[in-house]
Amino acid sequence: MNDYSLKKLFWTRFKRNRLAITGGVVVFVLFFIASFANLVSPYDPNDIDRKHILEAPSVSHPLGTDDLGRDVLSRMIFGSRISLSVGFVAVGIATIIGMIVGAISGYYGGWTDRVIMRVIDIMLSIPTFFLILAVIAFIGPGIWNIMIVIGLTSWMGVARLVRAEFLSLKEREFVLAARALGASDMRIIFRHIMVNSMAPVFVSAVLGVASAILVESALSFLGIGIQPPVPSWGNILTLGKDNIEIAWWLSVFPGVAILITVLSYNLVGEGLQDALDPRLWGSGK
């Protein structure tokens, strides 16, 4: 089976999954909105309008206004930039760390492997959200800190995946052949084994974006994530909580946005997983 037909097979399988395609379209639209936020948003997200404070949704403000009279729709459009960039950078960091750690662990085995697996067990036993909260509060909020801390606390799953792939791939003929030809460890790890273990890593990265978005929104909601006046879906929800008895729109819309975004990433991730799983290929589904 050549490379072309594998890709085609993957695409035909993915295409049939209507939910995954829908998720993909939503993700694409969100990217578009985030990239052109200044063009699509009806108002400046930081425009304070004291005459129109906490107004319910209307024609001029489709999603209402907040406690300073700022347009909620515009703030949500600009907030999408935060969610998407935090998701991507955090997952990028986690994936790179996970790949390197997992590769070393699986390739070299022995003591190295045992020590690394122990460290992973320890990291998985720490209530991560406690740790993230403490670190962010201590080093200060700010978008880069959030991305880095989420990345540094979520690489363990990827490392385990990559390690498992390496364990099963490192004894295969093509690796032995490369070694017989005198390829260095580095070359074997990155050029021969890693490229063949990317599929599950890719799936877990897509699902990881979804959970990073959830963590960021929770941090911002608790007031130690993205700081106002920079808008994020989480910090608009904080205002929703403060005004829960009078302004339902502040609580409802940003949450719907988070739900739909996370759901879409999950659907794409699940779709990729099914399409990449060779065990399901023969089932004609």
Next chain:
Amino acid sequence: MITYLAKRFFEMIPTLFGITLVSFLILQLAPGKPTDVLTEMNPKITPEARERLEKLYGLDKPMMVQYGMWLKRVVKLDFGNSFSTDRRPVLEKIWDTKQALIDRRLFITFFINLLSMILIFIVAIPIGISSATHQHSLFDKITTVFVFIGFAMPTFWFALLLMMLFGIHLDWLPISGFKSMNYESLTLSGQIWDRTRHLILPVFISAFGGLAGVSRYMRGSMLEVIRQDYITTARAKGLSETAVIYKHALRNALLTIITLLGLSVPGLIGGSVIFENIFGIPGMGQLFYMGVMTRDYPLVMGILTIGAMLTLLGNLLADIGYMIADPRIRAK
């Protein structure tokens, strides 16, 4: 069996040690000295006084020495005194023996997490079994949709929505706190009912994510098991469907779920910061949040350590559960 458990127990000790070391190092890497919060508020403080304070907390020593000093106190369950204005011992803040058991912070968090674990178990497992035994049925499809929404739902947002609906709109449930203002004047049954009303929303919210996850994995695990040969054998020898599902399949399918429950403990404990904050529950998560906001190092380290202990305890309980469900391990 006892030796197996003892072995698992002793394996926990290096893990616990590792967790505290990681937490300690990460918090030390943050810029600023822990005593800054004590000195910044006081403009009159002299450099000498600042130095004396740093010496008192051992901050002039190398990091590993500091960790050693901290660890030496912690094995005696002494987490030091809180940096907050009351300067009370951290342990007393978490487990105040002067208060009734139900009002101690650690107990509140533990109790809510325990209840939500039980809720997850009794709701998610039957759902998972039914959707596996009736795969592709309407029930299966509805639960699949519910599961996907459950995975994507930010719990703090769901909490807000439920507060709006049941607390404000319908006015059925209290939206904040762990007891009413008039609690002391209630009869015993009234007090129990009052606590129950305050617990409904927090327990449901803390269980929600787990409900989706566990029912999904239960379905997957069950689907795998019922395709095995021994299930076909059980059917072939004429056993009733109930016996096949609940005696032969369920036990094997439960094994994955028990491991999953053990793994989900850190998530549940971490989640308590969120729901305790939203519902104003005076538990350990709320205390942690306050500690983090005021840079109360002894308190934060103390709660991180206790959280890790609870996690390891959860793992140990999962091991015991695994042993009850799997005779192969018991035989060892």
